[in-house]
Amino acid sequence: MESGPCSRPAEPRHCVSGRAGAGLAFPAFPLSAAGAEPGSRIGTVAAVLPAGGCGERMGVRTPKQFCRVLERPLISYTLQAMERVCWIKDIVVTVTGENMEAMRSIIQRYGHKRISLAEAGATRHRSIFNGLKALAEDQPGCELTRPEVVIIHDAVRPFVEEDILLRVVLAAKEHGAAGAIRPLVSTVVSPSADGHLDHSLDRAKHRASEMPQAFHFDVIYEAYQKCSDFDLEFGTECLQLALKYCHRKAKLVEGTPDLWKVTYKQDLCAAEAMIKEKISQEICVVVNTKDEESVGHLLEEVLRNELNCIKVTSTVLDRTSGDIENFIDQCYSFICVNVVSSESRETRKLLSILEESSLPLLYPVVVVLVHCFDFTVVPLAQKMENLVWIRELAKEAKGRNVLLSGVLLNHSQRLE
Ligand SMILES: Nc1ccn([C@@H]2O[C@H](COP(=O)(O)OP(=O)(O)OP(=O)(O)O)[C@@H](O)[C@H]2O)c(=O)n1
Numbered sequence: 001m002e003s004g005p006c007s008r009p010a011e012p013r014h015c016v017s018g019r020a021g022a023g024l025a026f027p028a029f030p031l032s033a034a035g036a037e038p039g040s041r042i043g044t045v046a047a048v049l050p051a052g053g054c055g056e057r058m059g060v061r062t063p064k065q066f067c068r069v070l071e072r073p074l075i076s077y078t079l080q081a082m083e084r085v086c087w088i089k090d091i092v093v094t095v096t097g098e099n100m101e102a103m104r105s106i107i108q109r110y111g112h113k114r115i116s117l118a119e120a121g122a123t124r125h126r127s128i129f130n131g132l133k134a135l136a137e138d139q140p141g142c143e144l145t146r147p148e149v150v151i152i153h154d155a156v157r158p159f160v161e162e163d164i165l166l167r168v169v170l171a172a173k174e175h176g177a178a179g180a181i182r183p184l185v186s187t188v189v190s191p192s193a194d195g196h197l198d199h200s201l202d203r204a205k206h207r208a209s210e211m212p213q214a215f216h217f218d219v220i221y222e223a224y225q226k227c228s229d230f231d232l233e234f235g236t237e238c239l240q241l242a243l244k245y246c247h248r249k250a251k252l253v254e255g256t257p258d259l260w261k262v263t264y265k266q267d268l269c270a271a272e273a274m275i276k277e278k279i280s281q282e283i284c285v286v287v288n289t290k291d292e293e294s295v296g297h298l299l300e301e302v303l304r305n306e307l308n309c310i311k312v313t314s315t316v317l318d319r320t321s322g323d324i325e326n327f328i329d330q331c332y333s334f335i336c337v338n339v340v341s342s343e344s345r346e347t348r349k350l351l352s353i354l355e356e357s358s359l360p361l362l363y364p365v366v367v368v369l370v371h372c373f374d375f376t377v378v379p380l381a382q383k384m385e386n387l388v389w390i391r392e393l394a395k396e397a398k399g400r401n402v403l404l405s406g407v408l409l410n411h412s413q414r415l416e
């Protein structure tokens, strides 16, 4: 545990769960609203995210949990995904002492809430154990509560959704332990001592153990307290500890394909591709005033016809009265069309709304600024000035995790 009272940023101003901005704040504890059995109630739920590894198999200097994906550290995506689930009260992240400062600045930079830090251990099990100790011990000045159910989830598994978290928590509530599983992709074989095939396992009868997992806190804490040094040193399976030391047979819950763990460099590329795909699932055309509304609708129609698998909407910024929750849900891609004004103040306005909104944006926001110019009348100097201006704005926006690019459109030609 970090020295002194656990380090814990302010309580969240609000948590997002389900459709962000739809006012559907997930009921904190009576989980029946989430499809659980009517009347099922869970006590406090907490999460432990082991993030103390060095990422040796990634083959880069930076530990993989801190590697950037689209300008943002991988761990920040996982934290954000956990924070979107408002019935998880405390999130304990275990990091090494040398990475504690880096972790704190990520928490501050991306506005993470409900996060407490604990010292990692030399192995994953030891890190998890330290996270559990942080929750178990009533440290003076520490706001952590000993939970009824604790989720354990690798910090390098960023694509975790509320549904699977709920399913493993409800299963753990009933069975004492539960974990996500996935079909095996390759067949598992057992080699003989001299490196030949001894036998192979029937792939259909086996599954890969993934994360998240969940446990009655008392069960997994007791298991870790009884755990042998050998298991702490070489074990990789928390479910096995619950079975071996507490005789609890975990309920296995079918997980979704995106629960995989970022381990090798290609996994980072895959993570980036998945985030880009999530970002590009919806495009919102933004114009500033009612006068430009028809341009927005025209572009919306053209894009909808051209990009038939993408949802396209349009909005007039003035009419949203800055209430960005109205149109940021899954939408992270905006096309700001400036037909009338040339200073693109509506782009700045969108950027400041994004910055001022307390909405925890799960993915970077992409803004394409389309400047319509009549090139025949606009002097070259002004065109160049605009290009420089867009580049400066893009640099500024990047610091807010907004990826901004600009298009200068010569509108003296007739729009087809
Ligand atoms: N001493 C350790 C080792 C691992 N982990 C965490 O456990 C998770 C899953 O472990 P793994 O994928 O093995 O991460 P690394 O140990 O960093 O990877 P490698 O084995 O390639 O070094 C990661 O979030 C990792 O940071 C941890 O908290 N403490």
Ligand SMILES: O=P(O)(O)OC[C@@H](O)[C@@H](O)[C@@H](O)CO
Pocket: 124, 154, 209, 210, 211, 236, 237, 238, 239, 261
């Ligand atoms: O073994 P590693 O440290 O690479 O990763 C830990 C994984 O084994 C673990 O996350 C799942 O298999 C579920 O226990």
